[in-house]
Amino acid sequence: RLSCKFGDIDIKLYTNTPLHRANMIYLTKRGYFDLTQFYRVSKNFVDQAGNSDEWDCQEKRAEIGGYTLPAEFNNVNIHKYGAVAMARRYDKNPEKRSSPFEFYIALGRTYNKVEIRAHEREFGTDYSAEQKAIYMTQGGLPFLDQQHTVIGEVIKGIDVAQELNKVNVDGREWPLTEIAITMRVIR
Numbered sequence: 001r002l003s004c005k006f007g008d009i010d011i012k013l014y015t016n017t018p019l020h021r022a023n024m025i026y027l028t029k030r031g032y033f034d035l036t037q038f039y040r041v042s043k044n045f046v047d048q049a050g051n052s053d054e055w056d057c058q059e060k061r062a063e064i065g066g067y068t069l070p071a072e073f074n075n076v077n078i079h080k081y082g083a084v085a086m087a088r089r090y091d092k093n094p095e096k097r098s099s100p101f102e103f104y105i106a107l108g109r110t111y112n113k114v115e116i117r118a119h120e121r122e123f124g125t126d127y128s129a130e131q132k133a134i135y136m137t138q139g140g141l142p143f144l145d146q147q148h149t150v151i152g153e154v155i156k157g158i159d160v161a162q163e164l165n166k167v168n169v170d171g172r173e174w175p176l177t178e179i180a181i182t183m184r185v186i187r
Contacts, residue, residue, distance in 0.1 A: 001183065001184050001186045002033075002049070002157075002181055002182075002183050003181065003182045003183070003184075004038065004160070004164065004179050004180065004181045004182075005179060005180070006160045006163050006164045006179070007157060007159075007160040007163075008156070008157050008160065009105070009154055009156070009157035009158075009160050009161055010154070010155050010156035010157055010186070011084050011152050011153070011154055011155070012152050012153055012155045013025070013084075013151055013152040014077060014150070014151055014152050014153075016072075016074055016076060016077065017072040017074075017077065017149055017150070017151045018072075019069050019070065019072060020069055020072055020086060020098065020149055020151040021151060021152075023069055023100050024103075024151065024152075025185055027064070027100065027101065028183045028184065028185050029185065030060075030064065031060075032057075032060050032061075032064065032101065033049075033050060033181060033182070033183040034181070034182045034183065035052060035054065035056050035057040035060055036049060036050050036051055036052045036057055036101075036180075036181055037049065037051070037052050037175075037178055037179050037180045037181055038164060038175060038179040038181065039051045039052065039174060039175075040104075040172075040173045040174065041164065041165055041167055041169050041173055041174075041175050041179075042173050043165060043169075044107055044108065044109065044165070045107055045108065045141070046104040046105060046106055046107060046141075047104060047105045047107070047161050047164055047165055048087060048102065048103070048104040048105075049102070049103060049104070049181055050087070050099075050101045050102035050103050051101060051102050061101065067100055068088075068093075068097035068098060068099065068100065069086070069097060069098040069099075069100055069149070070095065070097055070098075071095060071096040071097060071098065071149050072149045072151075073096075073146050073149060075126075077149075077150035077151075078127075078131055078134070078135075078140065078142065078145050078150060079106045079108070079140045079141040079142060079144045079145055079148075079150060080106070080131075080134045080135065080138055080139075080140040080153070081106065081107060081108055081138040081139040081140045081158075082105065082106065082107075082138075082140075082153050082154040082158050082161070083105070083106040083140060083141075083150050083152070083153050083154075084103055084104070084105055084106070084150070084151055084152040084153060084154065085103065085104055085106060085144065085148040085149060085150045085151060086098035086099060086100075086102070086103050086104075086148055086149050086151060087099045087102035087103060087104060087148070088148060096147065096148075096149075098148070098149050103151070105154060105161045106140055106141045106144070106150075107139075107140075107141075107161070107162070107165060108139045108140045108141040109139045110135065110136055110137065110138070110139040111135045111136060111139070111142065112136065113132070113136070116132050116135055116136070116142070119142050119143065123142075123143065123145070123146070125142070125145055125146065127142075164179060167179070
């Protein structure tokens with residue numbers, strides 16, 4: 001459970017990304033995320049958390065150690081509206097390894113059949129009928145599939161993510177008012 005001043009967001013972690021799942025549980029139990037915030041809010045795109053410029057957060061990262069996680073892509077986990085995925089560096093990262101610390105909640109828009117077919121051709125994806133229906137009715141960010149590891153989904157509190165996506169941000173998409181988070185393993 002992620003908690004912030006807007007409310008609670010319950011996240012179901014997928015079992016088919018075991019390294020990422022274990023990492024999120026490990027960092028949550030270590031109290032790492034309690035030192036972080038939603039540091040990027042990109043309108044109708046993502047709410048990104050797991051970092052802070054505060055010294056205690058940086059000290060905790062140093063204590064935990066620097067590492068990345070290998071991509072755990074599969075054809076099942078997609079960037080549907082409310083998906084939770086890991087952030088990553090784009091430069092000098094040909095294996096698309098994930099940051100262990102930073103994650104985002106995918107928002108996005110709906111897509112029509114023509115857009116989905118064009119996306120499949122351009123990116124070499126092959127969506128199932130169910131996945132196409134999800135992108136057409138719920139929306140999401142299909143262009144991030146196979147680019148970032150999707151590790152779970154919001155199962156309660158998507159309205160909280162939607163509300164915080166409305167906050168005022170600066171030119172770098174940092175919220176003008178801090179949105180600190182806490183996280184707990186609830187099951």
